[in-house]
Structure formats: C-alpha cells, structure tokens
Amino acid sequence: MELPPFELERWLDEYESDADLMLAESGVRSLPADRFDLNVGELGYVIPTDGSPEFRAKIAERYSRSPEEVVLTCGTQEADYLTFMSLLSEDDHSVVISPTYQSLKSVPAAIGDVTSVPSEPPNWELPVDAVAEAIQPETQLVVLTNPSNPTGKYLDPETMDALYDLVAENDAYLLVDEIYRMLADDPHPPAASLGPRAISTAGVSKSYGLAGARLGWVVADTDVANTVRKWKDYTTISPPLIGHHIAQQALGEQESEILEANRAHAKANRERVAEFADRYDLDWFEPTGVNGFLTVPDGFDNGKEFCRTLFEEESVVLAPGDVFGYPNRFRIGFGLHTDELKEGLERVGRHIEQYI
Numbered sequence: 001m002e003l004p005p006f007e008l009e010r011w012l013d014e015y016e017s018d019a020d021l022m023l024a025e026s027g028v029r030s031l032p033a034d035r036f037d038l039n040v041g042e043l044g045y046v047i048p049t050d051g052s053p054e055f056r057a058k059i060a061e062r063y064s065r066s067p068e069e070v071v072l073t074c075g076t077q078e079a080d081y082l083t084f085m086s087l088l089s090e091d092d093h094s095v096v097i098s099p100t101y102q103s104l105k106s107v108p109a110a111i112g113d114v115t116s117v118p119s120e121p122p123n124w125e126l127p128v129d130a131v132a133e134a135i136q137p138e139t140q141l142v143v144l145t146n147p148s149n150p151t152g153k154y155l156d157p158e159t160m161d162a163l164y165d166l167v168a169e170n171d172a173y174l175l176v177d178e179i180y181r182m183l184a185d186d187p188h189p190p191a192a193s194l195g196p197r198a199i200s201t202a203g204v205s206k207s208y209g210l211a212g213a214r215l216g217w218v219v220a221d222t223d224v225a226n227t228v229r230k231w232k233d234y235t236t237i238s239p240p241l242i243g244h245h246i247a248q249q250a251l252g253e254q255e256s257e258i259l260e261a262n263r264a265h266a267k268a269n270r271e272r273v274a275e276f277a278d279r280y281d282l283d284w285f286e287p288t289g290v291n292g293f294l295t296v297p298d299g300f301d302n303g304k305e306f307c308r309t310l311f312e313e314e315s316v317v318l319a320p321g322d323v324f325g326y327p328n329r330f331r332i333g334f335g336l337h338t339d340e341l342k343e344g345l346e347r348v349g350r351h352i353e354q355y356i
C-alpha cells in the first residue's frame with residue numbers, strides 16, 4: 001500500500017512555525033490544560049485497551065448503540081484509518097464525497113479503488129443521485145465529512161437519510177467523519193444512529209479545542225468494531241491515558257460550558273469572516289464550524305500563489321485550495337482568538353489590495 005504525501009500537512013509544516021498568524025487551523029482555539037483535573041495516577045495503559053467501559057458506554061448512548069460498538073482511538077485520524085483498514089481490501093471500491101480531508105480519500109484509494117463525487121458550489125449540496133450513479137457492485141464504503149472540511153457544509157437529516165438508504169440497499173457502509181459536528185448550534189442525530197450500516201468517527205480535537213488530548217472514537221456495528229480493535233493492536237494499543245481522562249471531563253461535567261463558549265466564539269468570528277468576504281467580493285458560503293472555503297481573489301493564479309505570497313509578505317498562513325483539489329479556492333480557519341483573527345484579516349486584506 002502506497003500513500004501519497006499529505007499535502008495539507010506538508011504545507012503547514014513548511015509555513016506554520018515561521019508565521020506570525022495561523023489562519024489555517026481547522027479547529028476551535030485550544031483550551032488550557034489547567035481547567036481539567038490532570039491527575040491520572042500511574043502513567044500506564046487505558047485498560048481495556050479500547051477505552052474504559054464506562055466512557056465507551058457514555059459515548060455509545062449518544063449514538064443509540066451498545067458499548068461494544070465503540071472503540072476509543074488516538075484521535076479521529078486513527079479512527080478513520082482503522083475503519084478503512086478494517087473494511088477495505090484491494091478489490092473494494094469506495095465513493096468519496098469531495099472536497100474532503102485528504103486522508104478520507106487517500107487511504108481508501110491506496111487500498112482499493114475510489115470514485116469522487118463532488119458536492120456543488122455555491123451551497124455545496126450533495127447530489128444523492130450522483131452518489132447512486134457512482135456505486136458499483138464492489139462498493140464497500142461511501143465516505144464523507146459532515147460538517148465538511150473544508151466547505152463547512154452541514155448536510156441536512158433528509159439528505160443523510162437518503163444516503164443511508166442508498167448505502168444500505170447496496171450492502172455497503174456509510175462512513176461519516178463527524179469531528180466538527182458539535183460546533184453546530186443544534187447538531188443533527190449522528191450518522192451511526194441512522195442504523196447498522198452507518199459508521200461515525202469523531203474526537204475532541206476540533207469542536208472541543210482539545211487536539212493535544214489525542215482522543216477519538218469509532219462507532220460501528222460489532223463486527224466492524226471488533227475488526228477495528230484487531231487493527232488497533234498494531235497501531236497504538238490503547239488511547240492515551242491523559243487524553244482519555246481529559247476527554248471524559250470534556251464530554252462530561254464540562255461539556256455544556258465548553259460547547260456553549262466554542263459555539264459563541266465560532267459565531268462571532270464567522271461574522272467577521274463574512275464581512276471580510278463581502279468587502280473583497282469573495283464567494284462566501286455560511287459554514288458550520290470554523291472553516292470557510294473562499295474563492296481566490298483576482299490577481300492571483302491559484303490558491304498556492306495567493307497563500308505563498310501572503311506568507312512571504314504578511315507572515316499569515318492560509319490553506320490553499322490546491323491541497324483539497326480546488327486550486328481556485330483557499331480555506332480560512334477562523335477558530336483562533338478573535339484579536340488574532342482581526343489582525344490576520346487586516347493583513348490578508350492589505351495583501352489583496354496590493355494586487356488588485
């Protein structure tokens with residue numbers, strides 16, 4: 001199995017550490033560790049290694065599933081990866097909704113075959129008929145992020161029901177990465193609650209501002225969950241003990257306070273980005289979460305040129321749409337502290353004005 005370089009990560013690696021302002025982070029600003037109890041006693045494994053039964057039971061409840069159907073992982077990235085490893089082999093086909101977070105396409109494409117089905121700007125609707133057309137007898141998975149990274153589109157429950165029915169009729173699985181779901185003001189029921197043919201992955205990195213906790217999960221029927229457990233023995237054995245302890249508090253007694261603050265923060269910053277997009281006449285779609293996928297301003301050949309010159313002249317990092325296969329766009333992450341966002345938008349605006 002050969003994986004291509006992860007273009008977004010390579011881009012960030014090149015520019016992030018030297019820049020004044022980072023407007024390419026896709027999550028909400030991080031929470032300080034000292035708001036949590038950090039005392040875990042001895043630094044051993046989480047036992048059992050798929051997460052504590054009490055925590056798995058709490059997560060399972062949210063999906064109307066049983067604790068056996070939940071496996072805790074080192075972040076959502078691992079949850080997605082293990083799901084692909086568990087479900088796909090060389091002869092299998094996946095349908096991937098684009099644009100998307102690269103691993104959700106690159107991993108299934110490295111194992112088997114992939115057909116991309118684009119969601120449609122300006123509102124990033126997903127044509128379910130196009131998904132139906134892309135399904136083949138070998139199709140094992142239909143994959144998407146909801147809310148989407150990078151577009152911020154949050155597909156409505158009717159579309160998700162239609163997708164689920166389509167996938168179930170074809171004896172495939174629907175894999176939905178829902179890492180941004182809890183940033184919605186009123187989250188829809190999660191995918192795994194739709195039925196046994198849907199799999200949800202998620203974690204605390206983005207909606208909760210806890211990327212350093214490295215805690216995610218897969219919710220899938222027992223057969224798939226058990227295969228995920230089998231694969232996980234070869235990757236990280238157990239989730240991180242400290243991350244597990246922090247995530248229990250974040251999804252427990254601290255949850256409503258964290259989510260209320262994060263949603264209010266996202267809303268206030270989103271309004272600033274909407275004004276910015278309007279001022280510079282860039283395509284703006286009201287996203288759920290903290291990512292906007294805007295058109296590249298006139299005067300630049302593509303997203304990479306715009307983002308590279310912005311870094312060189314204003315020391316601000318954005319993510320070029322090229323890394324998502326959309327070179328006429330760029331992704332702005334507006335989950336950062338508001339004073340940094342204000343300063344960042346001023347610099348981006350100055351850069352655009354120089355080239356008009």
Ligand SMILES: Cc1ncc(COP(=O)(O)O)c(C=O)c1O
Nearest residue numbers: 026075076077101145149203205
């Ligand atoms: C859709 C999606 N899934 C997974 C990840 C990685 O998540 P984690 O930090 O929980 O591993 C990201 C990070 O940007 C993402 O956007």
